[in-house]
Amino acid sequence: MTARPSRLGAVPTVLASLAASLFLLFLVAPLAGLVGTGGVAGMRLLFTDAELRSALVLTALSATLATGIGVVGATPVAYALARGRFRGRAVVSAIIDLPLLIPHPVAGIALLLVLARGTPLGEALSVFGARITGSVFGIVCAMLFVSAPLFVSAAREAFDRVDPRFEGVARTLGDSRWAALRRVTLPLAWRGLLAAAIVMWARAVSEFGAIVILVYHPRVASVLSYERFTTEGLKGAIPVAAILVLLALVPLVALRALRGDGGLPSRRR
């Protein structure tokens, strides 16, 4: 006797599909609405609105600078967290993740507290002509503070995926610790590290809360869209917001391409 599939068995599948569809709709609908409504106008603004163009250029350059500093400073931290077996590793990890969890205006206030004029660090920076408020330096600091933890986390995963025995073999073949890192670990982890940098860059580009506390002028794209909303209302903000959504697709597509996600399930070997 053959067992017949129960009709009741289809109920969970239908419920799960419904929940998934509603969830996807919730994510896609606002973005699709924004692009549908203001996408064309936004593209036109790219050619006519000099303020938008300069905000986008400032955003991209600041994010690139913040990412560069993050990669240089955070890569050794990520490597130490992946390979090191030291006391307090969990505490260090938690502290590094903290900026991801606090409200971003709070991150801005924290930076202000430490780097503003009148503080020892702020005074030291002013000797070099740097100030945190109303400057590109402030924008870069805010971006770095909120997005570097994402880089550390992703870079640590990239290092974790490289078996330490590769380094061990390289060292028995005559490499110093640094040489093994340069000749073996970094070449094997580069895709993951590049993906981590793209994630950091994308997060830096989208930052608003911390930047607006430190630097209202010069305006980055997120601050500009907010300003257009407060001064011109929804109509003025939509084209700027739409262009930001379209530009956000660029790093996401790059990331997927880097991970080799072509949309097809990988074949088992």
Added chain:
Amino acid sequence: MIALEGVTARVGDFAVEDVSFDVPQGAYGIVIGPTGAGKTTLVEAIAGLVPITGGRLTLGGTEVTHAPPERRRLSIVYQHAYLFPHLTVRENVDYGSDSSRTTVELLERFGLAEVAGRNVRVLSGGERQLVALARALARRPEVLLLDEPFAALDPRRRTSVRRELRTIYFERRFTVLQVTHDFHEAGLLGDVAVVLERGRVLQAGKPEDLFRRPASPAVADFLGAENVFAGVATPIRDEAPDWVQSPDADTIEHAVAFTTGAVTLYALGHIIPGTAHAVIRADDVSLSRTPVSTSVRNQFRGRVMDIAPAGAITRVTLDVSGLPLVAAVTTRSAQELQLAPGAEVYAAFKATAVHLC
């Protein structure tokens, strides 16, 4: 030369502790032990990849206990090869090579010249292992550490890779320490064997000594001794005719009566009276269909319980008054004796074939 004196090394919660043994210059050492014994931790500690927290390690006469791996003049080959996947075969072999000439020489020698330009990801398991071996040898190490390098290979490939390694070993005479869980490999290859279990050395010495005179029933069992019996040893009086003094004046060997179940064996040894174990290799036990008059002191009547032919050798398990005794005879002898389950046979072995521990 590899010399360990009370070496301790820890990885997480696991430690190899107080490990001591020597592998002389140019000798082939084997570390044998079951899975999880700490064999890999031990070779990685020797390589400098796991820190040594106690004791002293000397390689080639130089103390290297805390020296970094690159200063130890050794190479390591793992079971899974760990070839650098971003490099070609040639680049892998050349990685630590002392000269490009050595690289080319080894590529040709191991039959890898044709695949030298290929990425290592496309190689077969046997080819990968050959590349790993060539890469390790290209550095011209004084010590070669092998962590189960043949385990993942099919039998034919295993034989050819092993043969190639042996040839180079005899040419260059570097010191080798190989990890294996296969005691047959130890017998085939080793000058020195070390039995490791739960991070501690159970016994170290010449492989034949370990096989013939295991220090404990655990070693005997692990090394594949077929007959390991628990019982009581009773030394026979000194004035008896078979009282023996060993050539070494410090040790006196006595004739010993060893009782296990309903059977009493006759053995020689310097053992404290009381509970002990007797180890008898199956190939020391001979069989006959009738009692024979010989010099052997142990002769028992038994019944065949099981016959297991394996090529030229047949293992015959007998029931000797409740004691399961295994004999290894040639398959031809087993046929000529017309052995069959239930058949009555006589098993004989010398007192010197009984090792007490």
